[in-house]
Amino acid sequence: MRTAFLSFVALVLATASFAQGPWVKKDWKQWSKDDCKKVLEESPWAQRWSESNAKTANFATRTRGTSGVGSESELEVYYLMQFRSALPIREAVVRQALIASGYDRLEPPKQKDMEKQTEGFLNRTYDDVIVVHVIYGSNVQEYNRDLATYWQTHYPEGTVPQEAFLNGPKGQKVSPIRLISPKGAAQEFELIFPRQVDGKPLLEPGDKKISVEFMVPSVGSVDSQGRVTTSSTDTRVFREFNVDKMTLNGQIVY
Numbered sequence: 001m002r003t004a005f006l007s008f009v010a011l012v013l014a015t016a017s018f019a020q021g022p023w024v025k026k027d028w029k030q031w032s033k034d035d036c037k038k039v040l041e042e043s044p045w046a047q048r049w050s051e052s053n054a055k056t057a058n059f060a061t062r063t064r065g066t067s068g069v070g071s072e073s074e075l076e077v078y079y080l081m082q083f084r085s086a087l088p089i090r091e092a093v094v095r096q097a098l099i100a101s102g103y104d105r106l107e108p109p110k111q112k113d114m115e116k117q118t119e120g121f122l123n124r125t126y127d128d129v130i131v132v133h134v135i136y137g138s139n140v141q142e143y144n145r146d147l148a149t150y151w152q153t154h155y156p157e158g159t160v161p162q163e164a165f166l167n168g169p170k171g172q173k174v175s176p177i178r179l180i181s182p183k184g185a186a187q188e189f190e191l192i193f194p195r196q197v198d199g200k201p202l203l204e205p206g207d208k209k210i211s212v213e214f215m216v217p218s219v220g221s222v223d224s225q226g227r228v229t230t231s232s233t234d235t236r237v238f239r240e241f242n243v244d245k246m247t248l249n250g251q252i253v254y
Helices: 002-019 033-041 087-100 108-123 141-153
Strands: 046-051 077-083 129-138 165-167 178-180 188-194 209-216 235-242
Touching: 033 046, 033 077, 033 087, 046 235, 077 209, 077 235, 087 108, 129 141, 129 209
Parallel strands: none
Antiparallel strands: 046 077, 077 129, 129 188, 165 209, 178 188, 209 235
16 A cells, blocks of 8 residues: 555656646746756656666676776666657757857847757758657766667668667557668667658547657677677667657647
């Protein structure tokens, strides 16, 4: 009984937290650094998945010396999933960049110039696709490199992960139509999904849940070309989003 009560309290608090988020209380141009972080990491459009045990990586097999590799309990691999086609996420990305560029200290004409540079990103329409932006990483430097190697080289141009899906509220299992994984230092990629399935929008009023899933590699073993190889220890990343929380001004935003 006590466990059930505590679970209920936690659910109520989480719901209240979502209801009072900065995307409801403030204009996005007034968001603070912490507000942006909340929108990008703990909002109806963003969730984090992490794993810190041997199921995620063959940590004990690594021999290259890096601080923190010696114990499985010291290592974490994470994936942060964001519906980048949802306007609040893009507003948070822009506001975060403006804060970092000293926007709030500038004179109005210079602020206008900076705002103009963001218009294309903010005003882009997503009538035909849903974009799930994924940021990944680890608290151990070598595993960061391994993860980047995997996501930047494992899927040749024009291919997509066969085990990645956007699971719709009516049982739809939607595969991505495109994978964008930039080369270089950025530890991120995007899965592009069709917005309509069988001629209808994936999400409609009254829908309850939508989920994102994909497989993540075992990063403990790298071949002679620096490629991360997959194995039976690969793990499924899965996060479920509440559709009713993804609503603004009576519209589902995704």
